[in-house]
Amino acid sequence: MTPSPLARPRVLQNVLHEARATLGAPPYGLLDLDAVRSNARELTRRAQGKPIRVATKSIRCRAVLDELLATDGYRGLLTLTLSEALELHARGYRDLVVGYPSTDQDALRRLARDEAACADITLMFDSAEQLDFTDAVIPPERRPELRVCLELDASWKAGPLHIGARRSPLFRPDQFRSFAATVQRRPGYAPVGVMAYEAQLAGVYDGGHTPRAYGVRWMQRASRAELLERRVAAVAAVKQVFEPEFVNGGGTGSIPYTAADPQVTEIAAGSGIYAPGLFSRYRDLPLRPAAFYACPVVRRPAPDIVTVAGAGWVASGVPGPDRLPTIAYPPGLHFVVNESAGEAQTPLQGSDARTLAIGDLVLFRHAKAGELCERINEFIVVTGDTDTDRWPTYRGDGLVLQ
């Protein structure tokens, strides 16, 4: 049964307070492992039997990756960078697709020297210019063949409007087929996969009753219908050139839609595992907040205001209030308009300020999933109502994503 939204953060806050003497200095990262597991199951249920490739940038913690890869329905990793993929490969991870093009010359040279890594890591390409760049760094005659995933532009175009991420220039099925033929002809490259990430469906929340929400739902209905046809045609066109091992699509916010596309063989997802603040704004996405951070109250500038140290961990993307952290516990607090969430300190106002003492912890959720892990070295892992473990994040592991 899903606990009430407040019951769980209260338990987590208690666990933290009880463990306080054994913890180092705050801020603390906190992972509700029951929620992680529940979310993992919910994502696979939505994927309707298609495997989920874990989007690592949304996780950034190897123990969580291990947990997911040991769960039915999860297979392979979609990494943010090539150097991350190489690092993970060196630590025993297999079936890695780098989700974004790489111009990291050092990482490309390391890849070229490592035959086993070349066999397990797939690179992302969408233009001959990128192939030229790669060849200039690691000429084809001096390296093993590179595995290539071709990326299709899955955005939605309405007249002059471009809605979705600016990623690949390959929009039409004939452009996609032609680039597949280019890769096929180039010495030293083996086209093996296809990816089409529909950011405007997977990464744009659709909840609420505002004019924006109605506009988003209208856009998403139109985009879904258009992409379903175009992706089927683009994959069919590519199949005239090579038989893809995988066709990857989606993200947490689009899983049922993406899974219903007959050409898609696997879904990429990660954020839904932590269910950060932005993911509470989606309709029909019953996930449990799983990742939190806690900052201490350090002063009381007024009876109904407490100020916590730091806490202003604002998410990337188009700046706006939705990029701010969510105050998870206690509930009766809000940001002060003129200060919002600050770097050094964050004042919080509201009735629950009176219940907090200096040194007490306030629980927050980051708006986005993986970015939290760039702020903390480890998660305090809570199972049930017990503090069970410490899991290093990528940052705690020394694994830098850049």
Ligand SMILES: Cc1ncc(COP(=O)(O)O)c(C=O)c1O
């Ligand atoms: C290529 C690609 N696939 C999938 C995702 C979705 O991941 P998530 O489930 O974390 O939203 C992303 C995230 O940005 C992405 O860039």
